[in-house]
Structures are given as C-alpha cells and as structure tokens.
Amino acid sequence: xxxxxxxxxxxxxxxxxxxxxxxxxxxxxxxxxxxxxxxxxxxxxxxxxxxxxxxxxxxxxxxxxxxxxxxxxxxxxxxxxxxxxxxxxxxxxxxxxxxxxxxxxxxxxxxxxxxxxxxxxxxxxxxxxxxxxxxxxxxxxxxxxxxxxxxxxxxxxxxxxxxxxxxxxxxxxxxxxxxxxxxxxxxxxxxxxxxxxxxxxxxxxxxxxxxxxxxxxxxxxxxxxxxxxxxxxxxxxxxxxxxxxxxxxxxxxxxxxxxxxxxxxxxxxxxxxxxxxxxxxxxxxxxxxxxxxxxxxxxxxxxxxxxxxxxxxxxxxxxxxxxxxxxxxxxxxxxxxxxxxxxxxxxxxxxxxxxxxxxxxxxxxxxxxxxxxxxxxxxxxxxxxxxxxxxxxxxxxxxxxxxxxxxxxxxxxxxxxxxxxxxxxxxxxxxxxxxxxxxxxxxxxxxxxxxxxxxxxxxxxxxxxxxxxxxxxxxxxxxxxxxxxxxxxxxxxxxxxxxxxxxxxxxxxxxxxxxxxxxxxxxxxxxxxxxxxxxxxxxxxxxxxxxxxxxxxxxxxxxxxxxxxxxxxxxxxxxxxxxxxxxxxxxxxxxxxxxxxxxxxxxxxxxxxxxxxxxxxxxxxxxxxxxxxxxxxxxxxxxxxxxxxxxxxxxxxxxxxxxxxxxxxxxxxxxxxxxxxxxxxxxxxxxxxxxxxxxxxxxxxxxxx
DNA sequence: CCCTGCGCTTTTTTT
DNA sequence: AAGCGCAGGG
Numbered sequence: 033x034x035x036x037x038x039x040x041x042x043x044x045x046x047x048x049x050x051x052x053x054x055x056x057x058x059x060x061x062x063x064x065x066x067x068x069x070x071x072x073x074x075x076x077x078x079x080x081x082x083x084x085x086x087x088x089x090x091x092x093x094x095x096x097x098x099x100x101x102x103x104x105x106x107x108x109x110x111x112x113x114x115x116x117x118x119x120x121x122x123x124x125x126x127x128x129x130x131x132x133x134x135x136x137x138x139x140x141x142x143x144x145x146x147x148x149x150x151x152x153x154x155x156x157x158x159x160x161x162x163x164x165x166x167x168x169x170x171x172x173x174x175x176x177x178x179x180x181x182x183x184x185x186x187x188x189x190x191x192x193x194x195x196x197x198x199x200x201x202x203x204x205x206x207x208x209x210x211x212x213x214x215x216x217x218x219x220x221x222x223x224x225x226x227x228x229x230x231x232x233x234x235x236x237x238x239x240x241x242x243x244x245x246x247x248x249x250x251x252x253x254x255x256x257x258x259x260x261x262x263x264x265x266x267x268x269x270x271x272x273x274x275x276x277x278x279x280x281x282x283x284x285x286x287x288x289x290x291x292x293x294x295x296x297x298x299x300x301x302x303x304x305x306x307x308x309x310x311x312x313x314x315x316x317x318x319x320x321x322x323x324x325x326x327x328x329x330x331x332x333x334x335x336x337x338x339x340x341x342x343x344x345x346x347x348x349x350x351x352x353x354x355x356x357x358x359x360x361x362x363x364x365x366x367x368x369x370x371x372x373x374x375x376x377x378x379x380x381x382x383x384x385x386x387x388x389x390x391x392x393x394x395x396x397x398x399x400x401x402x403x404x405x406x407x408x409x410x411x412x413x414x415x416x417x418x419x420x421x422x423x424x425x426x427x428x429x430x431x432x433x434x435x436x437x438x439x440x441x442x443x444x445x446x447x448x449x450x451x452x453x454x455x456x457x458x459x460x461x462x463x464x465x466x467x468x469x470x471x472x473x474x475x476x477x478x479x480x481x482x483x484x485x486x487x488x489x490x491x492x493x494x495x496x497x498x499x500x501x502x503x504x505x506x507x508x509x510x511x512x513x514x515x516x517x518x519x520x521x522x523x524x525x526x527x528x529x530x531x532x533x534x535x536x537x538x539x540x541x542x543x544x545x546x547x548x549x550x551x552x553x554x555x556x557x558x559x560x561x562x563x564x565x566x567x568x569x570x571x572x573x574x575x576x577x578x579x580x581x582x583x584x585x586x587x588x589x590x591x592x593x594x595x596x597x598x599x600x601x602x603x604x605x606x607x608x609x610x611x612x613x614x615x616x617x618x619x620x621x622x623x624x625x626x627x628x629x630x631x632x633x634x635x636x637x638x639x640x641x642x643x644x645x646x647x648x649x650x651x652x653x654x655x656x657x658x659x660x661x662x663x664x665x666x667x668x669x670x671x672x673x674x675x676x677x678x679x680x681x682x683x684x685x686x687x688x689x690x691x692x693x694x695x696x697x698x699x700x701x702x703x704x705x706x707x708x709x710x711x712x713x714x715x716x717x718x719x720x721x722x723x724x725x726x727x728x729x730x731x732x733x734x735x736x737x
Numbered sequence: 738c739c740c741t742g743c744g745c746t747t748t749t750t751t752t
Numbered sequence: 753a754a755g756c757g758c759a760g761g762g
Contacts (some may be wrong), residue, residue, distance in 0.1 A: 090752075121752050146751085166746095184752065220752050392749055414751080448738095457740045527741050575752070620749055636750080656746080660753065 038062075038069065045277075045308040046070045049077055054253075054295070055277040058339045059324070059642035060315025060604065063277050067249055068100045071115055072276065074247055075105065083115035085245045085267070087120055089252040091576040093602050094118050097251070116245075120260050121575055126224040129567075131230055131237045140567060142217040142432050142439040143574040147420065149219050152443050153160035156208040156447060162200040175201040175706055176208060180221035181257050184208075211554030214472060215440045221680065224259040231266040242270045252602065253278030257289035265301070274302065280335050284636045287629075296335065313339040313642075319538050320648050327674040330681075331631045337582025346641065349641070349648040350672055356653050356662065357612070361398035362607055362642075363387065365406050368592060371607070371611065383409055387593040387605040389640050391618045395611065396594045403592070413595035419573070423530060423543045424550055434505050437474040437567050444473070450529035453493050461485050462494070474498075491712060498517050500524075508566055514555035521547065543626065573586040597640045608644035610637075613652040615666040615688035624685075624692055637670045666691065 038046060042062055045055045046069045057063040067086065075081050086101075088094040098117045105114075118126075125143070132139045144152070154174075160631040170496070179189045186206035193202040212219060218226060229240040238541055248268040250256070253276035256264070268274040276298065279435035283292045299305055313321055318341035325338055354360040365378070374380035386398055396412055403410045418424060426449055429442035437443065448454045465483065466473045481491030504520055521527070527544055534540040557572060558564040593605065597618075612618065623629025641648060650671060655662045666688050672681035 170747095176742070223752085284750075288752085394748070451739080453738070457738080596750065617749095622749065632750095657753090 041310050043065050046073050048306050052305035053275040054298045054305050054307045061310035062312040071101050072104045081115045083246040084115040085251040102114045113621040121223050123226040127227050134234050138216045140436045142436050144217045144219045148441045156204040160204050162196045165196040165200045172201055172204050176205050180225050180684040184653050216436050227337045228259050228262050240264050242267050247273040250276045252282040254280050254295045255285040255290040256294050261294050280470040282639050286632050314342050318344050319348040320644050323674040328415050328638045330673050352651045355651045356655050357398045361402040365402040367405050384589050385606040387610045389597050389600050409591040411591045414599050438472040440473050458490050513552050517551050536728055597636050600643050606646045608648050610640045610650045614651045621692050
C-alpha cells in the first residue's frame with residue numbers, strides 16, 4: 033500500500049488509543065497498515081512497547097507485521113523490548129510453558145501436529161465399537177476438532193453424542209485425550225483449549241497473564257473461534273484496551289469453529305466500543321472490485337457495505353474455459369511465461385507479482401508439473417510437504433524424545449529406526465507392560481531384560497537404545513544444538529538407513545540433503561533466538577513450518593506463488609489466476625451437500641478475487657480427472673453471480689446439487705446401483721446387520737447384471 | 738524380525 | 753494415482 037497519508041477513517045482507527053475498538057475493514061482497505069500505525073501511535077503516547085500484544089492468524093502475517101512495525105519505529109535502543117506480535121497458537125504455547133504443571137503437564141511438553149494426531153487416532157479407535165459403527169482416523173479427528181473448538185471435553189462429548197457414530201467418536205476421543213496427556217503432549221486445538229481451561233480454573237494464572245499487557249490488538253478477527261474469543265476476554269478484560277480488526281465477508285474458517293457472530297456482536301460484550309469502518313479499497317482496479325461486490329451481495333446476514341474503488345481503469349476479469357486440467361495448467365503457465373519475458377507486449381512482470389490460487393491441495397499437481405517443464409520458478413505454499421517427509425519426521429522424533437521421553441508417538445517412531453532388532457512383537461509386549469504398570473513406555477524400558485516374554489538379547493538392545501537417548505539428553509544445553517544433531521545422526525548412522533530404505537542413490541542423497549537442511553535451520557535458529565533451546569526449536573518447527581528460513585523468503589522474491597485460497601487471505605498480488613472454478617471444487621462438493629456451507633465458499637471466492645491488484649483470470653474446465661476417470665464438470669455458480677447472471681447461477685447450483693447427491697447415493701452405504709462391487713456389497717451385508725439388510729433387500733430384488 | 742506384493746480405499750480448507 | 757494394511761515367504 034503506497035497511498036501517501038491516512039484517510040479520515042484510518043486516522044480515527046489509529047488514534048483512538050484507549051478502550052475497545054472494532055475496525056470493520058473491507059478487503060484492501062489498509063488493515064495491516066492501520067494496525068502497525070496504531071502500534072507506533074501507542075508507543076508514541078508512552079506505552080511500553082513490550083506491553084503491547086498483537087495477535088495474527090498466520091505466522092507469515094506476524095512476521096510481516098513485526099517487520100513493518102520495526103521499520104515504522106525506526107532505530108530503538110537494544111535493550112528496549114519490542115511489542116509482542118504472534119499468532120494465537122504461539123501465544124498459548126508461551127502461556128502454557130509458564131503454567132503447564134498446574135494442568136498436570138510437564139513444562140517440556142510436546143506439540144502434536146496433524147500426522148501425530150492421526151497415529152494417536154488410529155490407536156484410539158482400535159477395538160472400540162458402538163453398535164455397527166466404524167470410524168476412520170480422519171473422521172474422528174474432525175469430530176474431535178469440532179468438539180475442542182466448542183470447548184467440549186470428552187465427558188461433555190459423550191453427553192451430547194447422539195448417533196452411534198458420535199458415541200463411538202466420543203469414546204475414542206476420551207482414549208485419544210488420555211494418551212495425549214500421558215505423552216505430555218498438546219495437539220493444536222489443545223493449545224487453545226487448555227489455555228482457556230487454565231484461565232478458568234486458575235485465576236492467579238489468568239491474572240498473571242492479563243497483567244503482562246496494556247493493549248491487545250487482533251487481526252482477522254472474523255476468524256476467531258469460541259476458545260480464542262474467551263482467551264482474548266481473559267487477557268484484555270482487565271484494561272479493556274482491545275482493538276479488533278476484521279471483515280465478516282472474509283470469514284472462511286467456520287469449519288474450524290470460527291464464529292462470525294463475534295465480529296457481528298462485538299458491541300454486546302464491549303458496549304463502550306467505538307466502531308470504525310474502512311470502505312475505501314486501495315488495492316484492486318475498479319472492474320475487479322465491482323465483480324467482487326456483485327458476488328458477495330448473494331450472501332445473507334452480513335454487515336451491509338460496499339467497497340469503493342480508488343483505482344480506476346484496468347481490465348475486467350477474464351473468464352476462460354479449458355478442456356481439462358492439463359490444458360488449464362499448460363495455457364496458464366505459458367501465459368505466465370510470456371508475461372515474465374514481456375512477450376505479451378506488456379512490460380516484464382516479476383514472478384513474485386503473480387499468484388495461482390486454488391481450492392484444494394491436489395489441484396497444484398498439474399501446475400507444478402507444467403512449471404517445472406517450462407522452467408518457471410515457483411513456490412508452493414503450504415501443502416505441508418517438508419514436515420511430512422519421513423526423514424524429517426524421524427529426526428524430529430529423536431529430538432522430541434530427547435526433550436520429552438514420555439512423548440510416546442515419537443518414541444515408537446524411533447525405537448526401531450534405524451532397525452535395531454526391536455520388532456513389532458516386542459513393542460507390543462513393552463506397551464502392554466507399560467499399560468499394566470500405569471507408567472510411560474519410556475519408564476519400562478530398563479525392565480526389558482528381566483521381562484519373561486521377551487526373547488533373549490532383545491532386552492539388551494532395548495537398554496542400549498535407552499542409554500543412547502539418555503546420553504544425548506544429558507548433553508542438551510551444553511553444546512550447540514546443530515552439533516548435537518549432527519553427532520547423533522552420525523552415531524545412529526541415519527545416512528545408511530536412508531540408503532537402505534531408498535534404493536536409488538539419488539533419492540537417498542536428496543533425502544539426506546533435506547536432513548542437512550533441517551540441521552542448518554537448527555543452526556540458524558540458534559543464531560537468531562534470544563535464548564535458544566531444543567524446546568524453542570521444536571516449537572518453532574511445529575508451529576511455523578519452514579517459513580522462518582530466510583532462504584525461502586528470498587526464493588519467494590523471484591517466484592510465482594502457488595497456494596490455496598485459504599492461505600491467500602491477507603495477501604495481495606498484481607496478477608491473480610483463480611483456477612478450477614467449478615461446482616464441486618469451489619463451491620466444494622461437501623459444502624454443497626451440507627447446504628449451509630455455500631455462503632462460506634462464496635466468501636472464499638470473494639477473498640480470492642479481492643487479492644488481485646491489476647489483473648484477474650478465472651478459469652474452469654469442461655472435464656476433470658476424478659478417481660482416474662475423466663468426469664464432466666459444471667462451471668461454478670460464482671462465475672455467473674459475479675457477472676450478474678443470477679438465473680444462470682441458480683441453474684448451475686441445481687444441476688450441481690443433483691449431480692452430487694447422485695454420486696453420494698452411489699457411494700458406500702447408499703443405495704448403490706454399481707453392479708461392479710458385488711463383492712464388497714456381500715461382505716458388508718454380513719458385517720453390518722440389521723440396517724443394511726433393509727437397504728440391500730431392495731437391491732437384492734433386482735440383482736446383478 | 739524384515740521385506741515384498743497385492744488389494745482396498747480414498748478426495749476440503751489450517752494453526 | 754497413491755498410500756495403507758495385511759498376508760506370506762525369507
């Protein structure tokens with residue numbers, strides 16, 4: 033944003049420095065600018081910088097805000113601590129580190145990410161049955177997530193569970209939570225849930241934490257969920273200097289418990305609040321903004337507002353149809369290539385000015401392929417690819433066990449990696465012994481040699497492993513982390529392990545390089561952090577992904593950005609491509625089926641459109657691969673809505689609803705008329721009993737073909 | 738205990 | 753198209 037000075041509304045938001053303040057800021061109206069200026073203003077009026085807390089939604093946003101704020105504040109004496117700018121989750125981690133023992137957790141607790149959660153969910157579901165229901169780990173996790181975000185503990189979940197399916201989930205939730213606690217670990221939702229619990233059960237902790245700050249600022253307030261809302265209340269309730277900034281039209285995290293009600297009803301809980309509206313858009317060219325406005329009016333229940341464009345001229349968005357996803361990728365990438373080279377008649381465009389936005393994480397595949405072929409530099413944001421790699425998870429599991437040996441998921445991951453002859457049978461016996469004794473797995477390892485059921489020699493190997501870990505544990509803090517890691521990797525000969533698992537030398541080599549990258553990011557962390565520690569490093573990797581890496585930043589400067597619409601929130605690009613604009617993708621099939629979700633999908637589309645400064649292209653395909661087969665698609669209703677073709681949009685919506693319900697009916701459990709799957713049909717009929725029998729009776733009357 | 742191969746299921750979004 | 757769980761052989 034480079035407009036010379038603050039407009040009237042922005043100035044008001046910046047200079048109203050005491051009491052609650054709600055800034056209703058539309059897309060591209062200078063939200064971030066207002067927050068950073070406000071931080072500077074607070075400091076100018078004499079507030080101690082470190083007593084200001086700004087909360088953002090993503091780490092990227094936090095980092096950018098930190099940089100801008102520091103820039104604005106200019107050079108300050110070394111010993112003046114800067115304002116605290118962090119995400120909700122990092123904030124909660126810091127709070128929990130100070131008070132975890134009150135809740136019965138070690139202060140060296142681990143943080144479990146999605147894939148740790150999946151392992152835990154899998155064991156939690158083992159031999160749990162309610163009626164005929166079964167549950168996949170993913171389903172369980174999404175239910176647990178929903179409950180946690182509503183503040184429900186397992187006992188509460190059991191009370192409110194209605195169908196068998198939910199009963200089962202509640203039961204598994206209880207087991208899941210027990211193992212988490214036994215492992216001394218929090219999952220992402222726990223960080224919020226337990227912080228809230230801490231505040232409600234221990235007033236002294238709440239007092240201590242709320243006394244740290246005089247001012248609290250919150251960005252992207254529309255995506256605050258119930259827990260975050262209560263945590264904010266606890267922290268800001270004393271001084272009531274709470275400034276929240278958000279846009280109800282950009283609320284896209286309802287599925288995670290975000291409540292638009294919080295922003296719509298801010299006045300209720302903070303009656304003395306001032307409200308400031310920012311409605312002048314400095315970002316998008318008028319025709320782009322006009323399409324965005326025309327789209328979002330299709331949503332009911334919103335703060336009525338229309339963004340005014342301050343930048344006239346510019347081309348209207350382009351709507352383009354392709355044959356399939358490959359043609360889409362090919363053409364888009366070719367066009368980008370021309371723009372980069374200036375071959376399209378326009379000026380050369382820097383790669384970082386371009387973004388390709390999509391709804392789901394499988395969409396970028398075709399684009400990545402094409403980008404690599406065309407040698408167009410790109411960065412794929414999110415996708416989790418780095419931390420999902422086996423080798424990274426292995427090494428981090430070692431580090432986590434060093435920090436917290438009770439961390440059972442990590443311990444199980446490494447106890448036989450590299451192979452040291454501690455097999456599945458042995459592990460089962462050990463886990464059994466731990467359960468019987470009621471102690472962590474780690475604590476029973478020394479008893480292994482004396483265990484009657486374990487084959488000879490295994491006990492010694494187990495003790496050897498335990499000594500190995502203890503040896504390195506003792507060295508923690510006495511030498512640089514990166515050195516310790518290198519040494520450990522050498523001693524366990526992890527390089528050989530990689531060579532064993534990945535037969536192809538080049539593959540093994542590139543995996544090893546990933547590990548070297550991890551080690552050097554540990555070294556970087558140690559240089560950067562004030563009080564480096566293993567815990568700090570693990571925390572950063574768990575919460576921030578790899579974006580703290582400076583090299584990544586530099587890469588982004590010269591690369592086209594590929595990311596989901598969700599990750600695009602808060603960002604802007606001169607040139608935006610929104611791809612896969614089809615019913616089933618945007619709006620996603622699942623939200624169409626649930627009926628309620630389409631408004632949120634529309635907001636998601638709105639977010640995408642309003643990222644664009646200069647040009648916008650929206651593309652869709654005639655057919656797209658699904659489960660290996662090409663399937664005809666329906667153009668997204670949003671395309672028609674933003675062009676004012678309301679009737680046509682309605683027809684698209686109806687066609688989509690019909691199509692998806694047909695597909696759902698053909699799926700498992702439904703009145704399947706797929707003659708091909710008689711085998712699984714038979715199995716199912718015997719596995720489940722009464723309910724399915726009724727359904728299959730009808731099918732049975734008109735059998736095979 | 739470890740490896741390989743087969744067949745089955747899977748498809749939202751994120752800290 | 754890809755990942756996971758299970759069975760069977762070394």
